[in-house]
Amino acid sequence: MNFKKYRSRFLLVFAALTLLFSSVLLTSCQGKKIKNTVFSVDDLAGKTIGVQLGTTGDTLVSDYETDGSGTTVSRYNKGSDAIQALKQGKADAVVIDEQPALAFVKANPDLTILEEEFANEDYAICVAKGNSLTAKLNEAIEVLMADGTIQKLIDDYVGDNATFSGYKSPDGIRRTNGTLVMATNAYFKPYEYYEGGSIIGIDADIAQAIADYLGMNLKIEDMEFDSIITAVSSGKADFGMAGMTVTDERKKNIDFTTTYTTSKQVIIVRDDNASASGMSFAEKFKTDFVKEARYTYLLKGLLNTVIIAFFAALMGVVIGFLIAVVRSNHDKTGHMKILNFICNIYLTVIRGTPTMVQLLIIYYVIFSSVHIDKLIVAILAFGINSGAYVAEIFRSGIMSIDNGQFEAARSLGLSYKTTMISVILPQAFKNVLPALANEFIVLLKETSISGYIGLNDLTRGGDIIRSITYDPMLPLIGVAIIYLVMVMGLSQLVKKLERRLRNNER
Missing domain, CATH: 3.40.190.10 (Periplasmic binding protein-like II)
Incomplete structure (x- = not known):
């Protein structure tokens, strides 16, 4: 994809939409400065402590949860998310490694590191x-x-x-x-x-x-x-x-x-002595998206998101259609009992477990010993998941057609296959189109969990920008705007298709 060709146009529209959403959020989020309440390790008891999930800091502060002090440990996937929670008053302190802590504080002058260290550790x-x-x-x-x-x-x-x-x-x-x-x-x-x-x-x-x-x-x-x-x-x-x-x-x-180096865990808190400072919207936008062409993280992530959603949707339609035919045939004629049984197991398992768990199982368990492209893994995971929901959508559409039409077609000498293709399915498709479009919209948004297997999708592109600039608002709003535009575009296409199908009935 030639990013430079569409750079100015993309940034202009993107900036306008981001400004609109940011202005609304900034107006609703204005508030007074939150005071610091932690001045030493002893003050952590009874407070809310932010940590990065799975880190040493997480392990060390877990003891506070069970000592009866009323301490709450808030765990985040990224250290930058814990820092943002601290700035917003959702956490009283953050326990994290010293060097990342120094980087966080340098980028956030309203925070400071306590002189008292929390623990020492070895890296390997x-x-x-x-x-x-x-x-x-x-x-x-x-x-x-x-x-x-x-x-x-x-x-x-x-x-x-x-x-x-x-x-x-x-x-x-x-x-x-x-x-x-x-x-x-x-x-x-x-x-x-x-x-x-x-x-x-x-x-x-x-x-x-x-x-x-x-x-x-x-x-x-x-x-x-x-x-x-x-x-x-x-x-x-x-x-x-x-x-x-x-x-x-x-x-x-x-x-x-x-061990190749040593470090220590430190405590980051809000700095009551820090003077208020901030950047204008234009400066933040330039830092988050224009500087070093950081907007390309979003564009590259968007490309992966579109690829995953498109091919997963095709896969879901194929799987869903085949299962719907099997199940509706069984419902109408009582045939295909074994295939119907297998389909029911598939539907129960897929619809009964979270999409993210399925994605992780496919990547880390099913393909544990096979090196396969993450993009293909994501397409398979989301396609298999979508197929279960599309199957029930198609089946409901087929079963919604009056059985008299099926019997009339058969009485005219049409075979079961011809009846389904020429009489039942065209009507069923028009009936399920709104539900089918809704499933594709859900699928598009579900791809945002692809980052859990290290795939750089649109959401992860925003996460990368946040990790560089430590600014959560504009990258998150930017990602939300792109998803919103895609969903609105897909909805308009579906409306046009519905109108065309209705016109054909006249």
Whole structure:
């Protein structure tokens, strides 16, 4: 897709719609500044603590939930979401790793880090149990630590003298030993984060240095933090690096390499002494979408969303039609008992379980040992899910046609197949068109969960922008506007089709 060709037109319309929605939300969200209530570790008891799901901070503060102090732990998929909850007063403090905390506070002057640390921790690479790769990674880490490479890479991102120049692979490396797949969660600056459309950071650079040492290519897969261990254990990734702390609980499921750095957990709170400051809408829009062409995250995600929705809808129609024919045939004639039984099992399982669970099962369980493109996995998952609902929509349409028409057609000598194709199905299709269009709209919006398997869809494109700019409002509104426009466009197409079908009846 040629993004530059439509850049100005897209940004103009997008800015106008975003301004309209933002103005309404800003008007309704104005309020007084929320005071800080946490000044030390002792003050955490009885408060609401925000953490990133599955992190060490999550594990450490979980004890507060059961000590009778009335503490509430709010768990978020991303650290940036926990930070936003803190800014809005939905959390009293956030417990997170020190370096990401420094990045959050730098981007949010109204927050501060308490001097008292919460806990110390060691970072290492996680590998599947019993994988021989662990020994090779340990060898590479020991060599890179001995020659100062790892410390140099850490210093490049941490401290007052950080240059953020990134790691450059030496020339002449022969990559004849295959490809290393690294699972990460690229919302953890400075360890891993997006810049210029690529994932960079301390962990990304160390992983590249390790791949260079082993004579291998490196492929980085971005996914939710709590999916990393699952991806590594199931073989979807060779190893995981995301500021991964070594804990006894995690050791039950995965192995760890030698520690490559240490860190600490700190507490972020609201800063009562911070002066009010902010950017204008134009400045925020430029930062969120125009700077470094960040709008392309949305466009690329939109492309994936459209591809998934289109092919999943086609797959759902095919599956649904076949099942509807089997079930309606059984209802009318009593035939196809075995096929009808199988179809009923399929409908019960698919309609009785959440779409997200089905997506995760297909990716991590059914295709656990098969490397298959995530786009295909998403199409299969959503197509199979949609097929169950489309089947009942088609069946209800077929059964809504008066049985007298079926009997009249058969009495004229038409076969069952000809009767269905020429008499029943055309009428049934017109009857179910509104319900069918509604199912396609639901399918389009359901694709927003594709990010759980690390697929960059439209919603995840907005998440990437939020992780870079720490501004939740415009990226979220932008994503919502794009979905709204697509749904409105689809609704208009359906209305035109309905009018044309009605005209044909005259």
